[in-house]
Amino acid sequence: xxxxxxxxxxxxxxxxxxxxxxxxxxxxxxxxxxxxxxxxxxxxxxxxxxxxxxxxxxxxxxxxxxxxxxxxxxxxxxxxxxxxxxxxxxxxxxxxxxxxxxxxxxxxxxxxxxxxxxxxxxxxxxxxxxxxxxxxx
Numbered sequence: 001x002x003x004x005x006x007x008x009x010x011x012x013x014x015x016x017x018x019x020x021x022x023x024x025x026x027x028x029x030x031x032x033x034x035x036x037x038x039x040x041x042x043x044x045x046x047x048x049x050x051x052x053x054x055x056x057x058x059x060x061x062x063x064x065x066x067x068x069x070x071x072x073x074x075x076x077x078x079x080x081x082x083x084x085x086x087x088x089x090x091x092x093x094x095x096x097x098x099x100x101x102x103x104x105x106x107x108x109x110x111x112x113x114x115x116x117x118x119x120x121x122x123x124x125x126x127x128x129x130x131x132x133x134x135x136x137x
Contacts, residue, residue: 019055019056019083020051020052020055021055022041022047022057022058023036023040023041024040024043024046024059025042025060025062026060026063026069027060028042029042042068043068044057044059044068044069044072044095046068048072048074053080053081055082055083056083056085057083057084057085059084059085059086059119061086062093064093064094065096070097070098070101070103070124071102071103081114083115083117084117085116085117085118085119086117087118090119094119094120095119095124096121096122096124097121097123097124098123101124101125103124
């Protein structure tokens, strides 16, 4: 029993120790090889598109709205297990949707977001069907 728990713990630590941080800043220009703290992505979707499984998408202070920041799509062909994370004050990092669009759309049985931390999601539609799961607020 102890050996099994140790193997699970090591596996868990390995999985998350290999996670990278992909930076996003609503004021960035994006494009090219974005994602570093020096050259952050301009939209959340852009960060999702370059992230790997279990990565952390770190959102800088600001308002994220419009194309690439709502209807954010994750499919089983892209990634799973990412964490969306804002800064220390959730009121300073906001995803705001126009016309009550969904904030996030997850397609596929194995697609998931590990967690959404320290950010505000507003004006977004919430729905759940067998085809999509919307994890907006």
